[in-house]
Amino acid sequence: MAARSLLIRKTLATVLRRDSAALGAPAAAHSRGLHTFTLPDLSYDYGALEPAISGEIMELHHKKHHQTYVTNYNKALEQLHDALPKGDASTIVKLQSAIKFNGGGHINHSIFWKNLAPVREGGGEPPKGSLGWAIDEHFGSFEKLVQKVNAEGAALQGSGWVWLGLDKELKRLVVETTANQDPLVTKGPGLVPLLGIDVWEHAYYLQYKNVRPDYLKNIWKVINWKYASEVYDNESS
Amino acid sequence: MLSLRAMLLPSLSSRVPSSSMAEEGGGEPPKGSLGWAIDENFGSFVKLAQKVNAEGAALQGSGWVWLGLDKELKRLVVETTANQDPLVTKGPGLVPLLGIDVWEHAYYLQYKNVRPDYLKNIWKVINWKYASEVYDKESS
Numbered sequence: 130m131a132a133r134s135l136l137i138r139k140t141l142a143t144v145l146r147r148d149s150a151a152l153g154a155p156a157a158a159h160s161r162g163l164h165t166f167t168l169p170d171l172s173y174d175y176g177a178l179e180p181a182i183s184g185e186i187m188e189l190h191h192k193k194h195h196q197t198y199v200t201n202y203n204k205a206l207e208q209l210h211d212a213l214p215k216g217d218a219s220t221i222v223k224l225q226s227a228i229k230f231n232g233g234g235h236i237n238h239s240i241f242w243k244n245l246a247p248v249r250e251g252g253g254e255p256p257k258g259s260l261g262w263a264i265d266e267h268f269g270s271f272e273k274l275v276q277k278v279n280a281e282g283a284a285l286q287g288s289g290w291v292w293l294g295l296d297k298e299l300k301r302l303v304v305e306t307t308a309n310q311d312p313l314v315t316k317g318p319g320l321v322p323l324l325g326i327d328v329w330e331h332a333y334y335l336q337y338k339n340v341r342p343d344y345l346k347n348i349w350k351v352i353n354w355k356y357a358s359e360v361y362d363n364e365s366s
Numbered sequence: 367m368l369s370l371r372a373m374l375l376p377s378l379s380s381r382v383p384s385s386s387m388a389e390e391g392g393g394e395p396p397k398g399s400l401g402w403a404i405d406e407n408f409g410s411f412v413k414l415a416q417k418v419n420a421e422g423a424a425l426q427g428s429g430w431v432w433l434g435l436d437k438e439l440k441r442l443v444v445e446t447t448a449n450q451d452p453l454v455t456k457g458p459g460l461v462p463l464l465g466i467d468v469w470e471h472a473y474y475l476q477y478k479n480v481r482p483d484y485l486k487n488i489w490k491v492i493n494w495k496y497a498s499e500v501y502d503k504e505s506s
Contacts, residue, residue, distance in 0.1 A: 189479055193479040194479055226426070230426045286449050286450075287427055287429075287449035287450075288428045289427075308427065309426050309427035310426075310427075329427075330428075330469065330470035330471050330474060331474060334471060334475065335474065335475065335478075338475075
């Protein structure tokens with residue numbers, strides 16, 4: 130029983146560690162051996178991405194939405210931690226939805242904050258170096274990539290994310306979408322998120338109302354390609 | 367179709383709003399056969415509102431929360447659907463009586479991230495006359 134729960138904990142930890150580079154603050158360790166998570170700080174002020182994304186949206190998005198995912202993720206992990214040694218299969222399975230949704234929300238938003246940067250810190254500057262070359266190779270040009278991301282983001286039904294990802298197995302860049310808070314890895318185990326754009330209505334509605342395409346058009350002005358390039362270089366070596 | 371009880375004791379066919387209704391489901395509650403069906407299927411109108419609000423708040427992503435009539439099983443149900451899926455996608459015999467939109471666009475400008483507040487308040491403007499008409503027609 131102990132060995133099995135250890136195996137499950139290690140598997141969970143491996144999956145979480147893969148995307149944990151962006152998760153910011155190290156996980157808080159409990160004496161019982163359960164790691165819980167905390168809301169990562171932004172490296173810029175809420176208003177620093179204006180006019181592309183309003184300070185009001187950034188504050189609500191970070192302090193309320195992301196915080197709620199962290200809180201509920203931790204709650205679900207605590208309940209899982211209790212159910213595992215009991216072998217309570219029904220509870221373990223019932224918790225998967227809350228873990229995927231809230232854990233995914235924490236993973237995705239942690240990446241998102243790193244994907245953004247104020248203009249005066251390089252936000253909006255197109256990627257140079259190897260990622261820049263890879264984008265030209267796979268999409269034809271940076272503009273064509275932007276068009277593809279915007280088209281798929283605008284067409285996404287309901288809530289979700291649009292991603293630029295690296296397929297480690299096929300050694301190529303991909304544009305993918307995921308529904309709700311599904312992390313990119315749910316579209317393929319070899320996929321590494323470089324850039325994720327939140328297209329849930331809460332990400333833009335206060336400022337852009339129903340006009341998601343305008344939000345997509347403007348967000349490129351504050352995309353932090355330095356971070357995406359770092360991840361690309363790390364994962365493609 | 368009025369129940370025998372409603373015909374013989376008309377004073378019982380209208381319900382007086384209680385203080386707890388003001389918290390959950392405040393507004394002009396349904397009378398007549400739909401009102402009785404709600405009591406039968408959920409225990410009380412307040413319990414129905416609580417159930418709808420709980421399921422609506424817990425819905426992951428975008429979607430709708432419904433009060434529906436299951437024509438085959440002849441009972442009321444609370445269901446959710448994702449995105450813009452109509453209620454019928456949850457069962458061919460399901461007829462929508464009341465649907466509450468819980469996409470963020472339905473409430474965000476006013477209630478921001480606090481979907482539960484939107485759900486608490488929307489009952490003040492629910493049109494039970496319409497839901498009752500549909501119920502009466504579809505359950506005859």
